[in-house]
Amino acid sequence: MKGYRKYFTKKIIWFFITLFAAVVLNFALPRLMPGDPVAMIVSRVAQGINDPAAIRQMFESYQERFGLDRPVIEQFFIYVGNLLQGDLGLSFSRYPRPVADIIGAALPWTIALQLPAILVGWLLGNVLGALAAYIRKGFDKTLMPIMLFMGGIPAFGMAVILLAVFGITLGWLPVAGGFEQGLIPHFSWRFIASIIRHYHLPFWSIVLISIGGQAIGMRSMSIYELNADYVKYSRFMGIKDRKIVGYVFRNAMLPQVTGLALSIGGMVGGALVAELIFSYPGLGTTILQAIREGDYPLISGTALVITIMVLLAVFILDVIYGFIDPRVKATQYD
Amino acid sequence: MGKIMLEVNGLTTKYITRYNEDVYAVNNVSFKVEEGRSVGIAGESGCGKSTLALSLMGYYFAPLHYMKGDIIIDGRNISGMKPDDVRKNILGSEIAYIPQAALNALNPTRKVIKFIEDVVRVHNPKMHKKEIYDLARERFETLNLPAETLNKYPVELSGGMKQRTVIAISTILSPKVLIADEPSSALDVTSQKMVIKMIHDLMELGYIKSMIFITHELPLLYNVTDDIMVMYAGQVVEYGSAEQMVFDPLNPYSKGLMGSILVPEDGTRDEKIVAIPGTPPNLKNPPDGCRFAERCKYAKPHCRVYHVELTELSNGRASRCITSEQELREAYKNE
Numbered sequence: 001m002k003g004y005r006k007y008f009t010k011k012i013i014w015f016f017i018t019l020f021a022a023v024v025l026n027f028a029l030p031r032l033m034p035g036d037p038v039a040m041i042v043s044r045v046a047q048g049i050n051d052p053a054a055i056r057q058m059f060e061s062y063q064e065r066f067g068l069d070r071p072v073i074e075q076f077f078i079y080v081g082n083l084l085q086g087d088l089g090l091s092f093s094r095y096p097r098p099v100a101d102i103i104g105a106a107l108p109w110t111i112a113l114q115l116p117a118i119l120v121g122w123l124l125g126n127v128l129g130a131l132a133a134y135i136r137k138g139f140d141k142t143l144m145p146i147m148l149f150m151g152g153i154p155a156f157g158m159a160v161i162l163l164a165v166f167g168i169t170l171g172w173l174p175v176a177g178g179f180e181q182g183l184i185p186h187f188s189w190r191f192i193a194s195i196i197r198h199y200h201l202p203f204w205s206i207v208l209i210s211i212g213g214q215a216i217g218m219r220s221m222s223i224y225e226l227n228a229d230y231v232k233y234s235r236f237m238g239i240k241d242r243k244i245v246g247y248v249f250r251n252a253m254l255p256q257v258t259g260l261a262l263s264i265g266g267m268v269g270g271a272l273v274a275e276l277i278f279s280y281p282g283l284g285t286t287i288l289q290a291i292r293e294g295d296y297p298l299i300s301g302t303a304l305v306i307t308i309m310v311l312l313a314v315f316i317l318d319v320i321y322g323f324i325d326p327r328v329k330a331t332q333y334d
Numbered sequence: 335m336g337k338i339m340l341e342v343n344g345l346t347t348k349y350i351t352r353y354n355e356d357v358y359a360v361n362n363v364s365f366k367v368e369e370g371r372s373v374g375i376a377g378e379s380g381c382g383k384s385t386l387a388l389s390l391m392g393y394y395f396a397p398l399h400y401m402k403g404d405i406i407i408d409g410r411n412i413s414g415m416k417p418d419d420v421r422k423n424i425l426g427s428e429i430a431y432i433p434q435a436a437l438n439a440l441n442p443t444r445k446v447i448k449f450i451e452d453v454v455r456v457h458n459p460k461m462h463k464k465e466i467y468d469l470a471r472e473r474f475e476t477l478n479l480p481a482e483t484l485n486k487y488p489v490e491l492s493g494g495m496k497q498r499t500v501i502a503i504s505t506i507l508s509p510k511v512l513i514a515d516e517p518s519s520a521l522d523v524t525s526q527k528m529v530i531k532m533i534h535d536l537m538e539l540g541y542i543k544s545m546i547f548i549t550h551e552l553p554l555l556y557n558v559t560d561d562i563m564v565m566y567a568g569q570v571v572e573y574g575s576a577e578q579m580v581f582d583p584l585n586p587y588s589k590g591l592m593g594s595i596l597v598p599e600d601g602t603r604d605e606k607i608v609a610i611p612g613t614p615p616n617l618k619n620p621p622d623g624c625r626f627a628e629r630c631k632y633a634k635p636h637c638r639v640y641h642v643e644l645t646e647l648s649n650g651r652a653s654r655c656i657t658s659e660q661e662l663r664e665a666y667k668n669e
Contacts, residue, residue, distance in 0.1 A: 229438035234449075236391055236433070237504070238425035238456040247441045254443075326487035327442055 008319065015315050022307040027079050030299040031072070037092045037294035038062045066092065066296075079300070088304070089297035093290065099301040102286060107268075107305070110275070110282035113199065114267040117206035122260050124207070125214025130249050132215065133222030144219065151212025155273040159205040163277065166201060173200050176279040202274040210263065214256065221252035254325050258317060265313025268306045336368040337408070339544035340390075340429075340511045345403030345413075347389040350396070357617045359385035361568040362403070364644075367511065372537070372545040374559035374576065376552055376591065380614050382568040383548045384434060387515045390546070391431060393420045408510050408543075427457050430509035430542075432517045436500040440488035447484040450503055457507060470506065476539065477502050477532055494525030498532055505541050512542040516549050530558055552595055556580045564588045567614050567625040570644055574651035584662060585653040586630045624656060632657060632665050 042059050049055060063069045067078055082089060088099035128147070132140040153161070167175035177198055225231070225248040234244050268283050275284035283302060290298035322329035343364050349357040359382045367373050375383050385398065392412040394400050405413045407428050412420055425431075433439045440449060450470045454461055471481045483491065483499055491499060497517060505512060514533065518526040536542045547559050555562050555576060562579040564572045564587065572585040583589045590610040612629040615621055621628060627637040637656055644654045655662065 229433060230441045233431070233433045233436075233439040233500070234441070234452075235395070236393065236425060236431040237453045238421045238427075239452050240421070240456070243452060247444065251441070251443055325443060327489045 004322075011315060011318050015311055018311055019307070022311070023080065023083065023304065024076075026300045026303045026307065027076055029303075030294070030296045033291075033294060035294045037296060038066065038068060040294055041092060041095065066090075083304075088301040091290075091295055091298045093293035093295040093298065099297045102298060103283065103301055103305060106281065106283045106286045109280060110268055110284065113202055113274070113280060113282060114206065115264070117203050118210060118260070118263050118267065121207040121210030122214050122256070122263070125211040126218045126253065126256055128211065129215035129218025130222050130252065133219045133226060133252075134245060140219075143215070147212045147215040147219075149212070150208050151216055153209065153212075155205070155209055156277060158209050159202070159274055159277040162201050162205050162208075174198050175201065177281070198278075198280075202278045202280050205274050205277075214259070217259065218252060218256055221255060222248060225249075225252045257321070257324065261313045261317040262310075265310035266306075268302070268309060336370055338366050338406075339369050339408055340367040340546075341404070341406040342366070342390065343404040343406070345386075345389060345405060346401040347385065347394070348399055348401055349385075350399060351618075355618050358401075358620070359398075359568050359617060360389050363565075363568075363570055364403075365563060365570065365573065367544045367546065369543050370537070371561065372547055372559040374555035374562045375546060375548045375565060376550065376555055376562060377565040378591070378610075378614055379550065381565045382617075383550075383565055384515055385568075386565065387431065387513045387546070387548055390511075390513055391420075391425065391429060393417060393425060422456060425456075426453055426504075426509065427507040428509055429511040429513065430504040430507070432501055432504050432512070432514040434515040434519070436497045436517060437493055437520060439500050440496065440503075442488055445485060445487055446499060446503070450484070450506060453503060453506060473506055473541075474502055477535060494521055494528060497521060497525065497529055501529065501532055501536075505536055508541050510543045512536070512545045514545065514547045517547075518554070519549065519551070526554075530554075533558065552580065552592060564591060567620060568617055569625065569654065570652075571626065571654045572652065573644070574649070578649065578651055584647070584651070584659060585655050586632050586662070587626045588653075589666065590629075624654075632662065 038059060041062060042055060046055050046058055049058075060069070067075055070078075079089070086100075088103070091097050091099050091102055094102065125147075128143060132143050132147075150158075163175050166172050174197055228248075228251075231244055231248060234247065235241070268287075272284035272287065274280065275282045276288060279285065283305070286298070287302045289295075290302060345360060345363045346358065347360045349359055351357060361382075363386060365373065375386065377383050388394075388398060389400070390405060392400075392405050392415065394417070400413065403413065404411050407424070410428075412424050412428075415424070440446070447467060447470060451463065451466050454466050454469070467484070470484055474481050474483060477498070479495075479498055479502055483495065488496060488499075497520075501514075501517065512533075517533070518529045521529060533545065533547075537545065545559070547555065549555055552562075559576055562574065562576050563570055564579070564583075564585065566587050572579065572583065572588045574584075579588060580592060583592045587610070590608075594609045610629055615625055615628065621638065623636075623638040623640055624630070624633070624642050627633040630637070634657070640656060642654050642656045644652050646652045647659060653659075657665075
């Protein structure tokens with residue numbers, strides 16, 4: 001157990017080092033973008049005002065309020081200091097709404113869309129891939145080209161196809177938004193039904209793509225494992241085929257678990273395309289707006305959420321992987 | 335003469351390749367193994383040794399297919415049985431197998447004892463975990479394997495330990511016939527010795543009643559088995575006691591095989607290495623007549639025409655050669 005504690009400590013230290021590097025980048029990158037956010041706000045607010053002095057004063061007062069008149073290093077320490085207190089700052093573009101508030105409103109939509117989609121796509125893909133490897137013959141030969149096709153379509157392509165076919169040509173499902181326009185979010189059957197109807201297209205556009213990729217990966221892993229020496233030996237020791245298939249798929253699943261953890265971690269970034277195409281009110285849409293308007297705090301805030309989710313997913317994976325694969329555990333103890 | 339544990343009559347099996355060609359890797363093989371005795375099978379690679387081992391289990395999966403012949407274990411003919419009956423009643427308990435690549439023979443994510451539970455439960459589905467553990471621990475301890483091995487994953491064992499663990503698992507149900515396919519080939523000499531000792535112990539303690547040991551290392555066979563059978567191109571070419579086969583091989587192929595052994599004596603470094611020229615024939619289209627004729631330095635024109643059967647000689651030996659014993663001995667003497 002001592003070796004494991006050492007491994008665990010090392011992983012925690014690395015977690016914080018990467019987190020720090022990410023915070024620095026999150027702070028720096030938006031500020032390297034072209035365009036002056038304050039000028040953007042002022043030009044919006046100052047429409048109709050012609051007095052240059054008044055505009056200048058407005059500009060300076062905004063700069064002071066956002067702290068952009070101070071040296072960059074000082075801004076950084078203020079940013080980190082606020083972060084440690086859990087304060088992500090105020091949004092520039094939706095001033096004076098706090099960034100945490102904006103993220104808090106968008107995140108549930110993203111998670112509710114992505115998490116089930118990733119899990120369903122992962123499960124279906126793995127089951128189909130495993131079956132293709134085990135049954136072979138016609139099933140494999142018809143399924144695999146379909147999977148390759150689905151896995152090969154870029155995310156936006158799949159979303160646009162679904163949108164065109166089911167949303168526009170057939171007109172079965174609404175093409176945009178998280179719920180019917182004009183409805184006020186509240187707890188009622190009508191509102192829930194509306195959410196579910198709007199959910200279908202973005203959900204399936206994500207599921208279909210991940211099924212393809214997962215099935216292809218699982219199929220190759222399963223074929224590899226099915227030909228392993230232990231399969232032959234287990235057969236000759238009289239063990240039932242069904243039990244051996246259990247051994248094989250458990251082992252073939254292991255690399256797939258890594259893929260699952262990474263897609264859950266990268267969920268927010270992965271949501272971008274589906275959310276944008278279907279104008280879904282999630283974090284992806286928020287990020288795009290923030291970038292368009294040079295909203296430093298909001299960009300940093302959303303990027304931080306993404307970073308933390310990816311880092312956490314990798315960290316959790318590192319820690320639990322040893323329990324699901326004894327070969328990895330052996331290296332953790334070293 | 336002891337009780338016959340394994341009797342094989344005219345066993346023929348074939349591989350069907352991806353292009354639907356038939357490859358008869360085991361062709362009309364017959365032999366007997368008595369209780370308490372062991373038979374070694376020797377030959378170059380590609381001669382059908384390993385395929386014979388697989389074929390003897392009576393449990394076939396593609397690309398290997400059963401053609402004809404009988405496999406009789408302790409009076410019970412298993413070659414006509416349904417695959418599922420063979421699996422439940424024969425494999426592991428009557429006839430057991432140690433694979434060629436024993437280093438990868440265990441599922442890497444399953445503890446040794448868990449796999450033993452799976453094996454034992456094929457035959458005794460109701461057996462309690464505790465009983466299986468006790469059986470396994472007792473067996474491991476008798477065979478000088480640490481009992482802690484049971485609670486380990488295969489990755490935590492060294493190569494030699496893994497091999498001995500596989501042997502202990504294969505024989506946990508005390509099979510009547512053990513088929514060991516090159517069990518020591520991938521090991522260093524110390525581990526090799528331990529494996530051989532373990533197999534000796536298994537025989538002596540009666541955990542196995544007879545054994546077939548396959549290897550390409552002829553000196554090893556002389557130390558391990560009572561009889562030796564030499565295979566070439568899917569056929570048995572010579573059969574005899576280990577003593578006879580090593581010191582007095584009669585068939586030109588066996589003679590060549592024994593002659594190729596490098597003995598670390600003075601002068602070995604400077605001597606020309608003797609080997610059988612050429613390679614074994616392609617079994618998709620085996621040659622007419624004697625299959626070895628192409629490479630045999632004693633071959634005569636009629637060797638390539640007439641089919642030869644394995645013929646019994648004196649002292650319980652048998653050889654497959656059209657040239658008579660006297661003629662061959664003459665030829666060997668004149669070298």
